[in-house]
Amino acid sequence: MRAAALVLLLSASAAAQTPIDPEVYRDAAHRIIDAALADSAAYDRTVYMGDTFGHRFSGSASLEAAIDWILAEMTADGLENVHGQPVLVPAWIRGAESVTLTAPREEPLAMLGLGGSVGTPTGGIEADVIVVGSFDELADRADEAAGRIVLYDVPFTSYGRTVPYRTRGAIEAARVGAVASLVRSVGPVSLSTPHTGTMHYEDGVPRIPHAAITVEASAMLRRMVERGEAPRVRIRMDARSEPDRMSRNVIGELRGRESPEEVVVLGGHIDSWDVGQGMHDDGGGCVVAWEAVRLLHDLGLRPRRTLRVVLWTNEENGLRGATTYRDSVGAATERHQLAIESDGGVFEPLGFGVSGAEGVYEALAPITDLLAPVLGSREGSTSGIKPGGGGADIGPLMQAGVPGAGHRTANDRYFWYHHTAADTADKLDANHIQRNVAAMAILAYVAAEMPERLPQGDYLGAR
Amino acid sequence: MRAAALVLLLSASAAAQTPIDPEVYRDAAHRIIDAALADSAAYDRTVYMGDTFGHRFSGSASLEAAIDWILAEMTADGLENVHGQPVLVPAWIRGAESVTLTAPREEPLAMLGLGGSVGTPTGGIEADVIVVGSFDELADRADEAAGRIVLYDVPFTSYGRTVPYRTRGAIEAARVGAVASLVRSVGPVSLSTPHTGTMHYEDGVPRIPHAAITVEASAMLRRMVERGEAPRVRIRMDARSEPDRMSRNVIGELRGRESPEEVVVLGGHIDSWDVGQGMHDDGGGCVVAWEAVRLLHDLGLRPRRTLRVVLWTNEENGLRGATTYRDSVGAATERHQLAIESDGGVFEPLGFGVSGAEGVYEALAPITDLLAPVLGSREGSTSGIKPGGGGADIGPLMQAGVPGAGHRTANDRYFWYHHTAADTADKLDANHIQRNVAAMAILAYVAAEMPERLPQGDYLGAR
Numbered sequence: 001m002r003a004a005a006l007v008l009l010l011s012a013s014a015a016a017q018t019p020i021d022p023e024v025y026r027d028a029a030h031r032i033i034d035a036a037l038a039d040s041a042a043y044d045r046t047v048y049m050g051d052t053f054g055h056r057f058s059g060s061a062s063l064e065a066a067i068d069w070i071l072a073e074m075t076a077d078g079l080e081n082v083h084g085q086p087v088l089v090p091a092w093i094r095g096a097e098s099v100t101l102t103a104p105r106e107e108p109l110a111m112l113g114l115g116g117s118v119g120t121p122t123g124g125i126e127a128d129v130i131v132v133g134s135f136d137e138l139a140d141r142a143d144e145a146a147g148r149i150v151l152y153d154v155p156f157t158s159y160g161r162t163v164p165y166r167t168r169g170a171i172e173a174a175r176v177g178a179v180a181s182l183v184r185s186v187g188p189v190s191l192s193t194p195h196t197g198t199m200h201y202e203d204g205v206p207r208i209p210h211a212a213i214t215v216e217a218s219a220m221l222r223r224m225v226e227r228g229e230a231p232r233v234r235i236r237m238d239a240r241s242e243p244d245r246m247s248r249n250v251i252g253e254l255r256g257r258e259s260p261e262e263v264v265v266l267g268g269h270i271d272s273w274d275v276g277q278g279m280h281d282d283g284g285g286c287v288v289a290w291e292a293v294r295l296l297h298d299l300g301l302r303p304r305r306t307l308r309v310v311l312w313t314n315e316e317n318g319l320r321g322a323t324t325y326r327d328s329v330g331a332a333t334e335r336h337q338l339a340i341e342s343d344g345g346v347f348e349p350l351g352f353g354v355s356g357a358e359g360v361y362e363a364l365a366p367i368t369d370l371l372a373p374v375l376g377s378r379e380g381s382t383s384g385i386k387p388g389g390g391g392a393d394i395g396p397l398m399q400a401g402v403p404g405a406g407h408r409t410a411n412d413r414y415f416w417y418h419h420t421a422a423d424t425a426d427k428l429d430a431n432h433i434q435r436n437v438a439a440m441a442i443l444a445y446v447a448a449e450m451p452e453r454l455p456q457g458d459y460l461g462a463r
Numbered sequence: 464m465r466a467a468a469l470v471l472l473l474s475a476s477a478a479a480q481t482p483i484d485p486e487v488y489r490d491a492a493h494r495i496i497d498a499a500l501a502d503s504a505a506y507d508r509t510v511y512m513g514d515t516f517g518h519r520f521s522g523s524a525s526l527e528a529a530i531d532w533i534l535a536e537m538t539a540d541g542l543e544n545v546h547g548q549p550v551l552v553p554a555w556i557r558g559a560e561s562v563t564l565t566a567p568r569e570e571p572l573a574m575l576g577l578g579g580s581v582g583t584p585t586g587g588i589e590a591d592v593i594v595v596g597s598f599d600e601l602a603d604r605a606d607e608a609a610g611r612i613v614l615y616d617v618p619f620t621s622y623g624r625t626v627p628y629r630t631r632g633a634i635e636a637a638r639v640g641a642v643a644s645l646v647r648s649v650g651p652v653s654l655s656t657p658h659t660g661t662m663h664y665e666d667g668v669p670r671i672p673h674a675a676i677t678v679e680a681s682a683m684l685r686r687m688v689e690r691g692e693a694p695r696v697r698i699r700m701d702a703r704s705e706p707d708r709m710s711r712n713v714i715g716e717l718r719g720r721e722s723p724e725e726v727v728v729l730g731g732h733i734d735s736w737d738v739g740q741g742m743h744d745d746g747g748g749c750v751v752a753w754e755a756v757r758l759l760h761d762l763g764l765r766p767r768r769t770l771r772v773v774l775w776t777n778e779e780n781g782l783r784g785a786t787t788y789r790d791s792v793g794a795a796t797e798r799h800q801l802a803i804e805s806d807g808g809v810f811e812p813l814g815f816g817v818s819g820a821e822g823v824y825e826a827l828a829p830i831t832d833l834l835a836p837v838l839g840s841r842e843g844s845t846s847g848i849k850p851g852g853g854g855a856d857i858g859p860l861m862q863a864g865v866p867g868a869g870h871r872t873a874n875d876r877y878f879w880y881h882h883t884a885a886d887t888a889d890k891l892d893a894n895h896i897q898r899n900v901a902a903m904a905i906l907a908y909v910a911a912e913m914p915e916r917l918p919q920g921d922y923l924g925a926r
Binding site: 051052053054104107110189190192193215216219220224227276416417420421422425426 | 515516570678679880883885
């Protein structure tokens with residue numbers, strides 16, 4: 001997941017759409033649940049992918065190897081129209097990198113350069129650190145920043161409120177003359193764990209190196225400044241961008257029984273950051289969508305419309321897969337019944353948040369009843385189908401009017417692991433994944449089988 | 464804390480000692496609590512020490528610099544007989560080190576060599592990995608180990624049950640012909656966080672390199688083997704032992720008003736591992752003991768007996784400070800009223816566990832009532848004075864018959880940080896530390912002021 005969860009609010013006015021009748025689908029739902037709970041393939045495939053290929057960063061050989069493997073497996077599964085959709089993606093190379101405290105004493109600091117950053121000159125950049133807690137504070141102290149390294153020491157509150165210091169930190173620091181910038185890793189809990197992620201530059205503003213240090217190191221630098229000390233750091237980064245490389249969206253289908261030209265899209269993003277295994281973000285989400293369709297195929301539950309698994313590439317640092325897919329669809333977004341994305345981790349399933357034109361939520365809400373046997377619960381949160389949700393990769397479809405559904409799980413620890421070396425297979429729970437497959441299969445099946453088309457059109461709210 | 468918490472069981476028979484009367488000390492306890500809660504010096508000093516000197520590993524310049532600073536501060540505080548007690552300590556040098564997965568694919572694995580380990584030849588040691596879950600499994604599969612690298616993939620249950628794979632893993636692996644050994648880091652939660660710690664060799668058994676990898680990497684290697692793959696790793700370690708170096712136990716006193724030759728010892732260990740800042744293990748414990756005595760000094764609460772702060776050096780990889788102190792005391796252990804150690808973290812205070820001859824617990828138990836205002840609680844645990852407790856550094860005194868008390872805190876996260884780069888000042892809570900100072904000062908004051916001597920003699924139980 002690259003950016004803040006979409007917050008999409010539906011109109012409060014009455015529904016225009018007939019709610020589905022859950023009884024029609026109850027037998028299928030039972031069969032799906034029984035099969036999913038008896039089958040560990042989704043867990044096994046997720047873990048195998050993580051262990052065998054490692055990270056799946058855009059532009060890497062390991063991403064393409066993982067894609068090759070999925071395409072072969074999907075074909076062996078009997079899915080239809082299995083192919084890779086070519087996508088040009090950025091190639092950012094981390095290279096060797098380090099951040100070293102050089103005063104008041106010398107100590108290497110754990111760090112990760114941020115995706116897209118320029119490197120430093122050979123020998124690095126060494127300067128005094130100015131520690132700020134917000135962009136406002138930086139603006140107030142702009143005259144202190146010239147020639148220094150700005151550290152954004154912003155404690156995690158929510159991803160949405162904290163991540164701008166990662167994405168825009170270099171821009172704002174460069175505007176006031178800083179020579180580089182650092183950000184406290186965007187995560188609520190740290191065991192000396194740096195978090196990477198994407199960052200941006202802006203035309204007309206100098207491009208300065210930008211990296212994340214740990215919560216531990218960031219807090220220490222703040223304390224030093226508060227005690228009147230003058231910490232200095234040296235940043236060395238060989239980071240560079242190379243020409244775009246070819247990657248692919250992974251596509252596989254279960255063709256519709258009656259209206260194959262109408263499509264329910266479901267998937268996640270197959271790329272990850274270049275650390276860890278990208279298991280909760282988002283290998284697990286990809287396999288859950290894939291396995292949901294494989295399971296329907298094996299059960300002989302071929303619905304009225306086509307189920308299309310799309311595992312988008314390059315969500316993390318470009319969203320090129322999502323835009324390529326949306327462009328390839330063209331006007332056929334009108335024939336997209338629903339787009340479902342799983343990109344918030346594959347913890348215990350809570351259901352789906354749906355967004356779209358008036359009536360979409362009301363039509364799908366009764367699916368809660370079918371999902372109930374596999375859902376968990378979280379304090380302060382409703383399990384089942386709830387209004388509001390989406391995903392970065394289905395964003396372009398949703399903006400074209402396609403109803404969207406975001407997969408919800410009990411992901412309180414999601415940002416512990418997010419974009420770190422710790423997003424690994426040991427954080428997965430086989431039972432949770434099996435239940436996620438069941439939930440995904442039920443929603444996709446019902447949306448593809450229901451006689452009515454879901455309404456299209458503008459949703460209320462904003463990304 | 465180096466080893467499993469001491470489990471010291473008292474005899475169930477009746478007490479021989481008169482319980483103290485808490486009313487006699489209530490006014491002093493109130494003054495102590497009020498002063499401690501109004502004074503952030505203990506937190507400030509702990510954090511300053513961590514930030515300013517970094518780790519405090521035996522044999523390092525940073526340990527000696529921290530000791531110099533404490534001695535100067537203690538003198539400025541007005542403590543008496545402030546001095547460093549010379550101690551020869553081991554000098555183990557970590558050097559450059561790495562573990563790399565080389566098959567079925569290549570990936571660097573986060574790791575920390577274990578203290579005392581030999582290094583590898585230049586170029587490292589590369590071999591297939593045999594993964595075992597216990598010493599018993601290694602014995603059963605002894606014929607598979609020759610020429611291989613043994614990985615002990617033992618999930619954390621308790622420190623006592625898990626740590627033998629760190630301390631004795633190289634010995635048992637070498638016995639069956641392994642060329643090196645690895646251990647899953649000893650900790651319950653990992654964010655790609657390796658844990659170091661001490662390890663041993665045995666005469667007559669080849670000395671092979673021994674290192675910790677992360678929970679994440681260890682679990683992955685196990686999964687690979689379970690899938691029938693044959694993972695290989697390459698270990699490179701420049702680790703070496705150099706001749707012993709001089710360090711010091713830090714000693715400072717508040718001399719007794721009436722019986723200065725009788726002593727209540729209180730302290731922690733000033734050394735740490737060579738990563739992080741050693742804040743919960745055990746910088747915080749040291750400062751809590753020191754500040755408890757400083758606070759009594761400032762309040763003019765000079766008790767009948769001498770309060771002696773001892774910050775033992777080299778607890779982590781030698782216990783040389785503790786044995787040196789005990790040897791220096793000689794027969795005067797008979798004049799040690801009580802030995803108190805804080806070495807389980809400075810989280811919310813829960814009280815003290817006391818051990819000693821019959822009657823010690825009964826004499827001290829009423830102090831619970833005086834501590835109550837500053838203690839927290841933990842489910843399933845009693846707050847206050849409870850039977851059973853001690854510490855590694857006071858172990859030699861206790862074995863000579865001195866009653867011992869181990870400081871208890873709500874340390875559920877202690878082993879998240881223990882011996883890692885994450886044992887840093889951001890994990891400290893100023894209020895918790897202030898309350899720990901109050902609790903430590905109350906126990907030390909009452910033990911030093913009470914008219915009766917606590918009985919000495921064998922305690923029941925074992926280290």
